[in-house]
Amino acid sequence: MKENLIYRTFYVEQWLDDAYFLQWVKHPGQELDAVFIPMLNERSEVSIKMRTAIDLLRNMDQTDHQLSDKEVAEMWENVSNRTLNSKKLLNHYSVWKKVFLSGAAVLLLAIVGTLFIVWKNSQQVDYFTLAKQMMPNTIKDARLIIPGKGSMTLSNRMEVVLGRDGKISLRSAQGEMVSLENSVSSGKEMGMLVVPAGKRASLLLADGTKIEVRPSSQVIFPVKFGEKKRELFIQGEAFFEVSKNKHWPFVVKTDRINVEVLGTSFNVEAYSGNKEQSVVLVNGSVKVNTDGRNAIRIHPNQKYAFNEDHQIETVEDVDVNLYTSWKEGYFLFNSEKLNVVLEKLSSYYGIQFHYQEASMDNIRLSGKLDLNNSLEVALKVISTTTPIEYQLEKSYVKINVRH
Amino acid sequence: MLELNAKEQDIKLWAAFTSGSEKAFSTIFNDQAKALFRYGTKFVTDEELVKDCIQDIFVKLYRNRQNLSQTDNIRLYLFRALKNRLLDEIYSCKETISLSSPTDFLEQKGVEEVEEEESWNHTLRIRRLKKGIETLTPRQREAIYLRYTMEMPLDDISELLQMNYQSVKNLLHRSIEKLRKEVVIPFLIIIALIY
Numbered sequence: 001m002k003e004n005l006i007y008r009t010f011y012v013e014q015w016l017d018d019a020y021f022l023q024w025v026k027h028p029g030q031e032l033d034a035v036f037i038p039m040l041n042e043r044s045e046v047s048i049k050m051r052t053a054i055d056l057l058r059n060m061d062q063t064d065h066q067l068s069d070k071e072v073a074e075m076w077e078n079v080s081n082r083t084l085n086s087k088k089l090l091n092h093y094s095v096w097k098k099v100f101l102s103g104a105a106v107l108l109l110a111i112v113g114t115l116f117i118v119w120k121n122s123q124q125v126d127y128f129t130l131a132k133q134m135m136p137n138t139i140k141d142a143r144l145i146i147p148g149k150g151s152m153t154l155s156n157r158m159e160v161v162l163g164r165d166g167k168i169s170l171r172s173a174q175g176e177m178v179s180l181e182n183s184v185s186s187g188k189e190m191g192m193l194v195v196p197a198g199k200r201a202s203l204l205l206a207d208g209t210k211i212e213v214r215p216s217s218q219v220i221f222p223v224k225f226g227e228k229k230r231e232l233f234i235q236g237e238a239f240f241e242v243s244k245n246k247h248w249p250f251v252v253k254t255d256r257i258n259v260e261v262l263g264t265s266f267n268v269e270a271y272s273g274n275k276e277q278s279v280v281l282v283n284g285s286v287k288v289n290t291d292g293r294n295a296i297r298i299h300p301n302q303k304y305a306f307n308e309d310h311q312i313e314t315v316e317d318v319d320v321n322l323y324t325s326w327k328e329g330y331f332l333f334n335s336e337k338l339n340v341v342l343e344k345l346s347s348y349y350g351i352q353f354h355y356q357e358a359s360m361d362n363i364r365l366s367g368k369l370d371l372n373n374s375l376e377v378a379l380k381v382i383s384t385t386t387p388i389e390y391q392l393e394k395s396y397v398k399i400n401v402r403h
Numbered sequence: 404m405l406e407l408n409a410k411e412q413d414i415k416l417w418a419a420f421t422s423g424s425e426k427a428f429s430t431i432f433n434d435q436a437k438a439l440f441r442y443g444t445k446f447v448t449d450e451e452l453v454k455d456c457i458q459d460i461f462v463k464l465y466r467n468r469q470n471l472s473q474t475d476n477i478r479l480y481l482f483r484a485l486k487n488r489l490l491d492e493i494y495s496c497k498e499t500i501s502l503s504s505p506t507d508f509l510e511q512k513g514v515e516e517v518e519e520e521e522s523w524n525h526t527l528r529i530r531r532l533k534k535g536i537e538t539l540t541p542r543q544r545e546a547i548y549l550r551y552t553m554e555m556p557l558d559d560i561s562e563l564l565q566m567n568y569q570s571v572k573n574l575l576h577r578s579i580e581k582l583r584k585e586v587v588i589p590f591l592i593i594i595a596l597i598y
Contacts, residue, residue: 013580017572060532065441066440067437075458076429078458079461083461174462
């Protein structure tokens with residue numbers, strides 16, 4: 001312990017450098033009280049410096065960001081779900097069979113029943129009718145639906161993995177893998193992967209093809225591909241990395257377009273409300289035909305688009321990153337019209353925008369928008385670079401152009 | 404004496420965790436989460452990112468628990484892990500993470516209303532202190548937090564900051580000096596007015 005005399009010469013910095021003083025301020029106790037309290041109660045230079053030091057020390061914490069007990073509890077919940085409870089995850093997925101029997105599955109049975117019959121009889125699946133029965137934006141979490149099995153709710157960014165034997169497994173975003181009991185199929189069933197706004201999911205097919213499905217989209221696929229061709233249906237948007245096999249063509253259908261592939265990666269955009277459907281090719285080569293027209297072959301870095309209003313097909317050279325960046329978690333824009341940007345945000349975050357299209361004719365945006373942020377952050381970023389104001393309402397967002 | 408005890412406790416708790424005790428795991432999480440969060444927000448203002456990183460660290464620790472080295476200072480161990488993780492995040496996606504900027508402090512905490520007249524003086528000083536802290540560099544803020552809020556020994560701080568003991572001392576000294584100038588001068592003026 002230092003002599004009181006030395007303390008008398010201390011200036012504020014030195015007080016804060018003194019271990020005894022620090023301990024006393026943080027954890028007062030009799031022994032140290034005896035040393036410091038008398039000095040503190042003097043009306044002198046020393047006590048002013050001490051008080052300043054104490055003041056600094058006590059109030060420094062106030063500038064901190066703090067976690068509430070509730071937040072700590074939530075975080076612990078997440079951590080234990082990913083660690084201690086991951087065995088419980090397994091149990092959760094063996095509920096599969098029960099889901100099928102429960103009342104909630106009645107609607108799904110109907111869909112699945114139709115699907116099964118159509119597939120069996122004609123090998124010509126009426127995907128579109130089917131897709132209409134389960135619109136992505138009527139559900140909260142992504143879902144996998146398999147005939148005769150029922151429906152399974154998927155956590156965000158889960159990957160559905162199809163085995164060669166027809167067995168289905170799920171891999172969580174954290175890498176945990178669970179295989180679904182009783183999922184081995186005869187190979188003739190179709191599956192539906194329905195992804196609502198704000199969620200993502202992917203599909204790894206038995207042939208090695210990988211499909212990243214965007215929010216507000218769905219894919220309908222055979223659990224096992226037919227012998228002649230690999231065919232599936234998409235509504236919304238997805239990115240494909242197709243495994244190469246010359247003798248086993250891969251065909252992606254939308255309600256308008258057929259894309260025939262021989263091993264390649266590309267992006268298909270075919271939202272049900274949009275006037276334009278498109279295919280953007282990253283590498284390889286694909287043939288596209290729409291509504292029975294002549295097939296058009298497109299090359300890497302090209303975009304094929306079909307415009308419903310004008311019934312016109314176009315092929316143009318594009319920067320593919322602009323179309324595929326969403327799967328890396330961001331949108332990339334190059335002098336894009338604001339209303340197009342808002343349309344993309346709308347399907348990604350599942351929220352409606354109210355705005356006057358004419359008012360934003362001349363507003364264009366370039367740059368990178370992080371999709372891991374909340375909608376509000378995204379809007380904030382946009383409103384700092386463009387003259388718009390936004391207003392968050394309960395079920396929609398109002399956008400006004402500043403004048 | 405007290406410090407030795409704390410070290411022994413940490414060794415025991417950590418050993419229990421690495422050998423598979425779920426209770427030890429949850430104790431460590433609940434003991435450290437708040438401190439880690441406050442520490443993390445010294446580097447990054449995105450609170451959700453800090454939360455995510457903290458969770459990831461614990462998940463990783465749990466998965467690797469059998470291969471972890473011993474420690475007699477759990478807090479230091481975790482602080483180091485969080486800092487590395489956050490710096491990785493910051494460098495890997497520079498465009499999207501906003502680093503702590505001075506104005507965030509002001510916006511987040513707002514200015515508290517002064518309720519009683521006698522606390523006016525005090526509130527004024529806290530306000531000035533907050534302003535003062537904004538003028539510090541992130542490194543100074545980190546050092547101050549570790550030393551005065553976490554009461555971490557200088558040795559541990561020098562390890563986290565990768566600076567030698569004397570440099571840490573100087574860093575703290577300069578930070579306090581800066582803060583004091585923010586707070587004390589106006590305070591003395593007020594005293595002068597009263598007398």
